[in-house]
Amino acid sequence: MRIIRKLLFLWLQQGVYSRLFLPLLLMIIVSGSVRYHMLIDAERNDALQRAGIELRQAEHRLTPQLLALDCDAAAIARLLTQELAAASELGSLTWHACGSSFTRQQAAVVSKVPAWFLDFLAFQVVTLKKSSAQADGSLVSLSLSSSATTRLEQIWYRVKTQVLVSAWMVLFIYLLLILILRSNAKTLAQLASANLRFQHGEHSVRLHVGGTSEGRALATTFNHMATEIERLLATLRESQHKQSEQLHFTWELLAVLPIPIFFQDHHGICRGVNPAWVRMFGLSTQQVVGRPMREVALALMPLAAPHVVAELSLPGPSQDLAVLFYQAAYTNVDGQAAGHIGALVDISERKKIEADLAAEKDRLDTTLDSIGDAVISTDQHGHILTLNRVAQQLTGWSQAEACGLPLASVFELSEPLHGAQLALFLLHIGRQTANLDARNLALQSRSGNTLDIDYTAAPIRQSAGESSGCVLIFRDLSETRHLQRQISWQAGHDVLTGLSNRSTLHDELTKAITEAQERQHTLAVCLLDLDHFQVINEQYGHEFADQLLQAVALRLQHSLGHSNPLARLGGDEFVVLLKNQHDTATIDSNLSALLRDLAQPYLIGQRQAHLTASIGVAVYPHDELSPDALLRYADQALYQAKISGRNKYHLFDARQDQEVRTRHDQLARIRSALRDGELVLYFQPKVDMRQACVIGMEALLRWDHPERGLIGPLEFLPLVEQTELIIDIGIWVLRSALRQLSDWLAAGHTWVISVNIAARHFQSGDFLSSLRSILAEFPDIAPQYLEIEILESAAIDDIEYVREVMISCQQLGVRFALDDFGTGYSSLSYLKRLPANTLKIDQSFVRNMLEDRDDLALIGAIVGLAQAFKREVIAEGVETSAHGAALMQLGCDQAQGFGIARPMPAADVQQWAAHYVVPAQWQAEVAVAAAALA
Numbered sequence: 001m002r003i004i005r006k007l008l009f010l011w012l013q014q015g016v017y018s019r020l021f022l023p024l025l026l027m028i029i030v031s032g033s034v035r036y037h038m039l040i041d042a043e044r045n046d047a048l049q050r051a052g053i054e055l056r057q058a059e060h061r062l063t064p065q066l067l068a069l070d071c072d073a074a075a076i077a078r079l080l081t082q083e084l085a086a087a088s089e090l091g092s093l094t095w096h097a098c099g100s101s102f103t104r105q106q107a108a109v110v111s112k113v114p115a116w117f118l119d120f121l122a123f124q125v126v127t128l129k130k131s132s133a134q135a136d137g138s139l140v141s142l143s144l145s146s147s148a149t150t151r152l153e154q155i156w157y158r159v160k161t162q163v164l165v166s167a168w169m170v171l172f173i174y175l176l177l178i179l180i181l182r183s184n185a186k187t188l189a190q191l192a193s194a195n196l197r198f199q200h201g202e203h204s205v206r207l208h209v210g211g212t213s214e215g216r217a218l219a220t221t222f223n224h225m226a227t228e229i230e231r232l233l234a235t236l237r238e239s240q241h242k243q244s245e246q247l248h249f250t251w252e253l254l255a256v257l258p259i260p261i262f263f264q265d266h267h268g269i270c271r272g273v274n275p276a277w278v279r280m281f282g283l284s285t286q287q288v289v290g291r292p293m294r295e296v297a298l299a300l301m302p303l304a305a306p307h308v309v310a311e312l313s314l315p316g317p318s319q320d321l322a323v324l325f326y327q328a329a330y331t332n333v334d335g336q337a338a339g340h341i342g343a344l345v346d347i348s349e350r351k352k353i354e355a356d357l358a359a360e361k362d363r364l365d366t367t368l369d370s371i372g373d374a375v376i377s378t379d380q381h382g383h384i385l386t387l388n389r390v391a392q393q394l395t396g397w398s399q400a401e402a403c404g405l406p407l408a409s410v411f412e413l414s415e416p417l418h419g420a421q422l423a424l425f426l427l428h429i430g431r432q433t434a435n436l437d438a439r440n441l442a443l444q445s446r447s448g449n450t451l452d453i454d455y456t457a458a459p460i461r462q463s464a465g466e467s468s469g470c471v472l473i474f475r476d477l478s479e480t481r482h483l484q485r486q487i488s489w490q491a492g493h494d495v496l497t498g499l500s501n502r503s504t505l506h507d508e509l510t511k512a513i514t515e516a517q518e519r520q521h522t523l524a525v526c527l528l529d530l531d532h533f534q535v536i537n538e539q540y541g542h543e544f545a546d547q548l549l550q551a552v553a554l555r556l557q558h559s560l561g562h563s564n565p566l567a568r569l570g571g572d573e574f575v576v577l578l579k580n581q582h583d584t585a586t587i588d589s590n591l592s593a594l595l596r597d598l599a600q601p602y603l604i605g606q607r608q609a610h611l612t613a614s615i616g617v618a619v620y621p622h623d624e625l626s627p628d629a630l631l632r633y634a635d636q637a638l639y640q641a642k643i644s645g646r647n648k649y650h651l652f653d654a655r656q657d658q659e660v661r662t663r664h665d666q667l668a669r670i671r672s673a674l675r676d677g678e679l680v681l682y683f684q685p686k687v688d689m690r691q692a693c694v695i696g697m698e699a700l701l702r703w704d705h706p707e708r709g710l711i712g713p714l715e716f717l718p719l720v721e722q723t724e725l726i727i728d729i730g731i732w733v734l735r736s737a738l739r740q741l742s743d744w745l746a747a748g749h750t751w752v753i754s755v756n757i758a759a760r761h762f763q764s765g766d767f768l769s770s771l772r773s774i775l776a777e778f779p780d781i782a783p784q785y786l787e788i789e790i791l792e793s794a795a796i797d798d799i800e801y802v803r804e805v806m807i808s809c810q811q812l813g814v815r816f817a818l819d820d821f822g823t824g825y826s827s828l829s830y831l832k833r834l835p836a837n838t839l840k841i842d843q844s845f846v847r848n849m850l851e852d853r854d855d856l857a858l859i860g861a862i863v864g865l866a867q868a869f870k871r872e873v874i875a876e877g878v879e880t881s882a883h884g885a886a887l888m889q890l891g892c893d894q895a896q897g898f899g900i901a902r903p904m905p906a907a908d909v910q911q912w913a914a915h916y917v918v919p920a921q922w923q924a925e926v927a928v929a930a931a932a933l934a
Contacts, residue, residue: 052146066079096142255274262293264342373390377471496568614650686754726758878899881919
């Protein structure tokens with residue numbers, strides 16, 4: 001296939017006449033093949049037909065002779081031999097008679113026909129058999145066959161002769177064609193050579209006229225064309241010379257002109273520039289010609305009008321150029337528009353002077369507009385010349401409207417006396433030596449607004465000292481004086497609620513104490529704090545919280561009336577002064593009513609909020625005379641109200657005050673313990689009793705006190721549970737536990753570590769983000785190895801919020817356990833809504849389960865609940881192997897307690913785990929259970 005494509009490519013590379021040889025050859029081959037195929041078929045059919053006729057003639061001739069010889073074998077043999085010798089076209093003869101066969105065949109002759117022709121001809125031998133019955137009933141037959149050799153040689157001779165004749169004819173035809181093509185090729189070669197010489201400038205070259213008629217016609221045509229072209233070229237050279245002279249003169253003229261000139265066609269393409277253009281723009285001719293003018297100078301694009309004079313700004317080599325642009329259209333020799341001629345006149349210097357003057361004026365105007373004061377200038381007769389921007393804004397008059405008007409028409413003072421004083425100053429402006437200053441005046445603007453202003457009027461002096469007018473400068477002080485009044489109000493009030501603030505409260509409290517002394521009445525100083533307000537702020541946003549504070553302030557004002565002062569100290573803290581109280585019972589009644597009012601739902605926008613408050617109360621004259629001391633006592637009482645359950649009030653008690661002071665000292669000591677690294681973690685193992693393996697560790701907080709030694713959490717955690725310090729401690733415990741877990745995982749222990757989180761820490765707004773960042777510090781720990789334990793009672797305070805936080809943590813992979821389950825509400829509703837993974841049976845039930853049937857039944861119920869809700873369950877307080885066996889019988893297989901291991905330092909955990917063996921009683925329980933299943 002590749003050879004065929006190559007041959008076809010070579011054939012296509014030949015000339016037209018040369019390519020004709022192949023189609024002609026193919027046509028001769030195809031037609032010759034058809035002709036000789038038909039000739040061979042005809043010869044073969046004719047030979048076969050003649051062979052048949054000859055066999056029948058021989059049969060008619062031999063049969064009577066053979067019958068006459070009867071059964072003479074010798075005579076029959078001679079007759080058959082004679083017949084074969086006489087008839088060369090017979091190949092064989094066979095006679096059957098008298099029960100015998102007589103056969104004679106021609107002698108073998110070497111054929112002169114080629115073997116391939118024999119295969120192609122496929123000639124068949126013709127045979128004939130004739131039988132007849134005798135009178136005696138016997139059967140005789142004669143079989144004859146033709147000789148193929150003779151027939152084939154005849155056919156081969158005829159075909160060979162025809163082929164030779166055809167070959168000579170084809171050869172003769174091709175010789176004639178070659179001669180014709182050679183003659184044409186010679187003529188074409190001469191034409192190509194002449195054409196090439198003509199292209200190289202030999203315009204006098206001509207072809208010899210001769211050869212065939214076609215060659216002579218071709219040579220004559222070429223010679224005529226060459227003569228015409230030579231004449232035209234001579235004329236063109238003469239015309240070009242004249243144009244060159246004219247063009248040279250034109251460019252010489254353009255070159256000496258100092259004005260930059262350029263040419264561009266109607267497509268905006270630059271066609272030429274003079275030297276003045278090159279000097280102006282710093283661009284060479286090669287850089288400009290042939291490029292669109294929009295790339296060289298955008299402003300010089302062809303304009304719509306054919307003749308234009310315009311002032312333009314063009315980019316120059318160092319700075320922009322201001323020019324006058326003259327444009328005129330030019331045409332070609334046919335009178336059609338061909339482009340534009342442009343000329344530029346540099347007016348940059350003139351423009352610079354004009355710009356300097358305009359800039360000077362703009363600077364003056366800008367200066368006047370930017371000073372912030374209103375400025376009005378007048379002539380010597382008091383008529384307005386200019387107003388700056390501020391003056392126009394304050395008076396309501398524009399420059400165009402006010403120009404030429406008397407000053408009093410635009411600058412209209414509310415007090416006639418002040419207006420008369422200014423008019424007198426303007427009347428004698430030529431003799432004025434000092435400025436006129438006026439303060440605390442009122443200006444009546446054109447719109448009817450009254451503005452608080454101060455102004456100064458001064459004469460304008462010329463170089464000779466004469467006055468040419470007046471300049472009036474005034475400023476609007478309305479906003480400043482309004483701000484002063486507002487600042488004075490804000491100094492004593494809370495901006496959000498409009499209530500008195502701390503500074504005003506001190507005066508009101510001092511005044512209330514004085515009134516109580518004079519009237520011999522009791523005064524209750526109440527410090528009010530909203531419960532869980534920070535949670536609302538974090539959950540719903542600051543805007544909602546601010547609206548809620550405003551609603552609380554309105555409700556307090558409505559409930560207390562105007563006789564009892566009310567103030568906001570900041571955040572969600574308010575102070576209420578209950579004046580004219582007869583006794584403690586009256587205070588109790590009023591505060592109870594106040595708490596009921598505050599506990600009613602609040603409708604903020606489309607959301608309803610529920611809120612309660614805690615109140616601390618200090619009573620005058622029972623507690624103290626000083627306002628600061630009363631507020632301090634009320635703050636201490638407020639703390640007692642909060643830790644005793646919130647949504648209540650508490651009266652200050654001096655004994656409790658000392659306790660509070662002691663508590664503050666204890667908090668400071670615990671905070672320093674956290675800072676100084678005195679807090680440590682101990683770990684208590686958790687085991688699967690049925691599988692006989694350690695499944696996790698619970699991290700337990702201890703205080704390694706320098707003087708007192710190791711202190712348990714019950715001695716110091718209750719002091720910080722309601723403070724922000726519990727959050728700092730919780731974060732430290734989480735980070736320390738995960739750091740220890742990382743070491744255990746590296747050692748091959750896949751334990752789940754449990755961490756107790758306080759309610760205040762868990763319900764803080766940033767717990768989830770803090771947990772996420774702590775987990776990110778330990779990328780080698782999968783979150784499912786961390787289990788957070790929360791008290792059931794902690795979730796009850798705001799179960800929906802707790803549920804959302806738990807779900808978000810579980811999406812990180814963290815597990816949850818409900819600690820001390822069974823000691824709180826333990827309702828099915830709470831268990832269903834809290835998505836905890838594990839329930840921890842409180843140790844108080846486990847310790848007495850062997851003696852107390854109620855505890856045993858309660859544990860069984862908790863295990864049943866865990867199975868029903870598909871929760872895991874673990875028991876605390878397993879102190880003996882009997883406790884563990886009983887729990888296994890109830891279906892609780894996981895446990896922890898002193899019977900398994902006491903809490904231990906992290907350094908002892910791995911050694912304990914390596915030697916831990918479950919009690920034999922538990923193994924026996926597993927065996928019994930397995931046997932029961934079998």
